[in-house]
Every structure is written in C-alpha cells, then in structure tokens.
Amino acid sequence: MRYVFDTYALMVYLRREKNFQIVRSIIVDALEERHTIHLSVINMGELCYMQSRKSGGARAESSLRFVRRAGINIEPATTGRVIRAARLKAKVSLSYADAFAASLAEELNATLVTGDPEFKPLEPMLRILWL
Amino acid sequence: MRPQLTTKDGAVISLTDEIYEAILLLIEKQDHEVEPVASIEELETEFAGLFAANGATLEDLHAEHIQERGREERKLEHFS
Numbered sequence: 516m517r518y519v520f521d522t523y524a525l526m527v528y529l530r531r532e533k534n535f536q537i538v539r540s541i542i543v544d545a546l547e548e549r550h551t552i553h554l555s556v557i558n559m560g561e562l563c564y565m566q567s568r569k570s571g572g573a574r575a576e577s578s579l580r581f582v583r584r585a586g587i588n589i590e591p592a593t594t595g596r597v598i599r600a601a602r603l604k605a606k607v608s609l610s611y612a613d614a615f616a617a618s619l620a621e622e623l624n625a626t627l628v629t630g631d632p633e634f635k636p637l638e639p640m641l642r643i644l645w646l
Numbered sequence: 647m648r649p650q651l652t653t654k655d656g657a658v659i660s661l662t663d664e665i666y667e668a669i670l671l672l673i674e675k676q677d678h679e680v681e682p683v684a685s686i687e688e689l690e691t692e693f694a695g696l697f698a699a700n701g702a703t704l705e706d707l708h709a710e711h712i713q714e715r716g717r718e719e720r721k722l723e724h725f726s
Binding site for chain 1: 680681682683684685686689692693695696697700701702703704706707710711714715
C-alpha cells in the first residue's frame with residue numbers, strides 16, 4: 516500500500532498533535548517495508564521553510580534528514596507533476612504545496628494522509644486518511 | 647554567468663562549469679546516501695530535538711496558507 520503525506524501529517528507527528536499515533540504507525544510499517552510513504556519535494560520545502568522561519572536553518576536541515584531517515588520517499592517536482600498540480604489548483608482552493616500532495620496521491624493511486632480541511636472538496640476523487 | 651562558490655567566511659570563488667557540476671553531483675550523492683533507521687525508537691531518539699516545543703505548529707501552517715491565498719487574491723485583482 517502507498518501513502519502520501521502532506522506537510523500537515525508530518526507536523527502532526529513532530530508536534531505530537533491529536534492522532535499522531537496514526538502517522539507514527541504508518542512510519543513503523545514503512546520502516547518494516549510493509550508499505551511505502553511518499554512526500555512531494557514541494558511539501559518537503561514547505562516543512563523546511565516553516566521550520567527555518569520558526570527556529571532557524573539547523574532545524575530545517577534536521578527536518579530534511581528526519582524525512583530521509585524515516586524512510587519517506589521524496590518525490591521530485593517533474594514538469595508533468597507541476598502541470599498536474601497547477602491544473603488541480605486552478606479548480607480547487609488549495610495551497611500550492613497541498614496541490615502537489617493531492618496530485619501526487621492521485622498519480623500514485625495512494626492514500627493521502629492529512630488533517631487539513633483544505634482537502635475536503637477532493638474527497639470524491641482521492642482516498643484520504645483523516646487525522 | 648560563471649558559477650561561484652561562497653565559503654562560510656564570505657570568500658567568493660569562481661568555478662568552471664565542470665567543477666560546479668561535480669560539486670552538485672557530490673551533494674546529490676551524499677543526500678541519497680542517508681539510510682532509513684532500523685526502528686521508530688531509533689528515529690525518535692535521533693531526532694528528539696525536532697519533537698521539542700519550539701518548532702513550527704499547525705497554526706503556523708494554517709496561517710501560512712491563509713497568507714498565500716491572500717497574496718494570490720491580491721495578484722489576481724492587480725492583474726485583472
């Protein structure tokens with residue numbers, strides 16, 4: 516099974532917010548190679564600049580290393596992915612980074628893990644695991 | 647424009663394209679050599695500092711998305 520995390524899912528885990536155990540258990544299963552986790556590099560960038568703005572560049576670097584050590588696959592923003600995310604963003608009110616998370620989940624036929632209500636309008640077209 | 651390398655102490659070194667490409671490849675290779683941890687406990691121990699209270703919050707993320715929408719609306723108004 517494939518999962519796509521958005522920035523929200525990672526923050527839920529890092530901040531020990533409500534339902535962080537769901538994210539944790541998905542990471543556990545991925546580390547044991549029962550399924551895979553994917554993260555758009557655009558969401559990775561969003562996490563980095565949010566961390567950097569709040570607590571400095573070292574924390575952003577640490578976040579990047581954390582994602583790699585957690586066995587999460589960072590997916591590049593290819594031209595095709597940028598165009599698909601742009602088409603989605605034109606239709607639905609989403610942040611730019613979230614448009615990449617949603618279109619990546621659609622492309623990989625994966626379950627999107629998030630608690631961000633921005634994704635509500637996409638429920639008919641995406642499998643979403645709500646946190 | 648010739649690629650330049652700025653060192654930590656601020657010195658600027660001009661690079662040939664070949665050296666610039668070689669440095670980029672080296673960085674990319676190092677980046678991909680990070681291996682996943684063996685267990686969640688190892689992950690949480692190694693990154694204990696990241697779980698501390700001073701990082702970005704969901705409220706920060708929410709505020710960022712609201713600001714982004716505001717910027718987009720201003721741009722659309724400006725160019726329409």
